Amino acid sequence: xxxxxxxxxxxxxxxxxxxxxxxxxxxxxxxxxxxxxxxxxxxxxxxxxxxxxxxxxxxxxxxxxxxxxxxxxxxxxxxxxxxxxxxxxxxxxxxxxxxxxxxxxxxxxxxxxxxxxxxxxxxxxxxxxxxxxxxxxxxxxxxxxxxxxxxxxxxxxxxxxxxxxxxxxxxxxxxxxxxxxxxxxxxxxxxxxxxxxxxxxxxxxxxxxxxxxxxxxxxxxxxxxxxxxxxxxxxxxxxxxxxxxxxxxxxxxxxxxxxxxx
Numbered sequence: 001x002x003x004x005x006x007x008x009x010x011x012x013x014x015x016x017x018x019x020x021x022x023x024x025x026x027x028x029x030x031x032x033x034x035x036x037x038x039x040x041x042x043x044x045x046x047x048x049x050x051x052x053x054x055x056x057x058x059x060x061x062x063x064x065x066x067x068x069x070x071x072x073x074x075x076x077x078x079x080x081x082x083x084x085x086x087x088x089x090x091x092x093x094x095x096x097x098x099x100x101x102x103x104x105x106x107x108x109x110x111x112x113x114x115x116x117x118x119x120x121x122x123x124x125x126x127x128x129x130x131x132x133x134x135x136x137x138x139x140x141x142x143x144x145x146x147x148x149x150x151x152x153x154x155x156x157x158x159x160x161x162x163x164x165x166x167x168x169x170x171x172x173x174x175x176x177x178x179x180x181x182x183x184x185x186x187x188x189x190x191x192x193x194x195x196x197x198x199x200x201x202x203x204x205x206x207x208x209x210x211x212x213x214x215x216x217x218x219x220x221x222x223x224x225x226x227x228x229x230x231x232x233x234x235x236x237x238x239x240x241x242x243x244x245x246x247x248x249x250x251x252x253x254x255x256x257x258x259x260x261x262x
Contacts, residue, residue, distance in 0.1 A: 008148045010071045010094045011172050013042065014213035019228045020071070024217075024239035028053040030064040032240045037068035045073045045236060048083075049098050059090045059129070066091075073150065079105065081112035085121055088113065089128035093147055096175055100151035103164035109151060110170035114144050148172045150215065153203065154180035162203055166210040173213035173234070176200050192220060204231040 013020055022043035025033045028051050036044060046061050047053060053061075058074060065072050074092040076083045084095065097109050111119040123140065125131035131139035149170060153162060154177030166174055178191035178200060187193040200216060207214035208231030217236035218224045224235055 008093060008146055008172075010043070010073070011148050011213075013071060014173055014215075014233045016233075019232060020234040022071075022073075022234065022236050023243075024236055024241075025061065026051040026239045026241045027244075028057050030057075030060040033061045034064045034068075036240055037065050037070045041070060043071040043073060043234065045075060045096065047075045048077045049075055051241075055086050055090060058087065058092070062091050075152075079109060079112075081108075081120060084109070084112045085124075088121065088143075088147070089124060089130050091129045093130075094150070095147070096150040096152060098152045098177070099154060099180070100165065101155060101158045102161050103168050106151050106165045106168040106171055109149060110168065113147055113149055114170070115140060118144065150175050150213075152177050154178075155184040156181075157184070159199060159203060162206055163210070166207055166212050171212065173215055174203075174207045175215035175217075175234075176203050178217060192223065197223065197226070200227065201230040207231065208233075 020042040022041050022045060023036060024045050024047055025036060026047055033044065033046070044065065046058055048058060062072065071094065073094040073096045074087050075096045075098060076087055079097050079100065087095065095113065100106050100109065113119060113121060115121050115123060125139050126134045130143070150173040151165065151171055152175045153159060153165060158165065159181070162174070165171070178196060181199065182188060182191040182193060182196045185196055185199065187196055190196065204214045204216065204227060213233045214231050215234040216227050216232050218227055219238055219242065221237075224237055227235060
């Protein structure tokens with residue numbers, strides 16, 4: 001029998017001096033995840049919201065990434081406590097929950113990640129990879145402290161409740177989702193619209209001022225710099241599928257004559 005690993009190291013990193021730089025793993029593939037894990041990035045996000053991932057494919061990626069020093073966040077498809085329970089039981093230790101709109105919803109997410117009496121997480125540690133099938137002798141009493149919880153704020157309504165959301169005990173970080181926020185602000189498909197960028201910068205500043213870690217995604221390097229200056233301590237700067245898409249397009253453009261050219 002062994003004892004738990006101790007405090008969550010991701011929380012320590014996002015309160016460090018340097019912004020943590022990461023990328024999406026959106027392919028749903030452990031092979032791609034491993035390629036990116038060795039790149040030197042600080043963190044990776046395994047997504048179930050917008051990509052063809054499920055519990056089994058996420059488990060395979062977690063098992064693969066365990067061999068690497070990179071931090072791993074997992075985003076469920078929704079704020080469903082049952083889905084959250086499954087991800088925790090397969091060994092996810094850092095969760096990022098999409099579409100949190102209020103302090104009440106944030107508190108519900110805290111409860112979903114905690115065992116009773118502090119929360120509602122079902123007790124199944126004997127069956128779970130998270131406890132190494134009860135080989136971690138004190139898992140049930142140390143699990144809550146070993147997890148991190150990030151909630152995503154990605155609408156005008158959520159921004160209006162930002163101070164209340166940030167103040168919820170048990171929320172370690174707040175992540176701003178530019179694409180959905182842009183749509184909510186009337187700029188669908190334009191996450192770099194000046195109104196959206198200004199709203200994000202204000203939100204990042206608010207989160208940091210409240211003493212919580214702030215995150216955001218931005219594939220434009222100039223925006224990454226702006227958001228870090230505004231208070232972001234962790235940023236997604238790319239995705240495996242977009243790197244592959246743009247890279248393959250560049251190869252085609254370089255070597256295949258385009259229509260209208262000689």
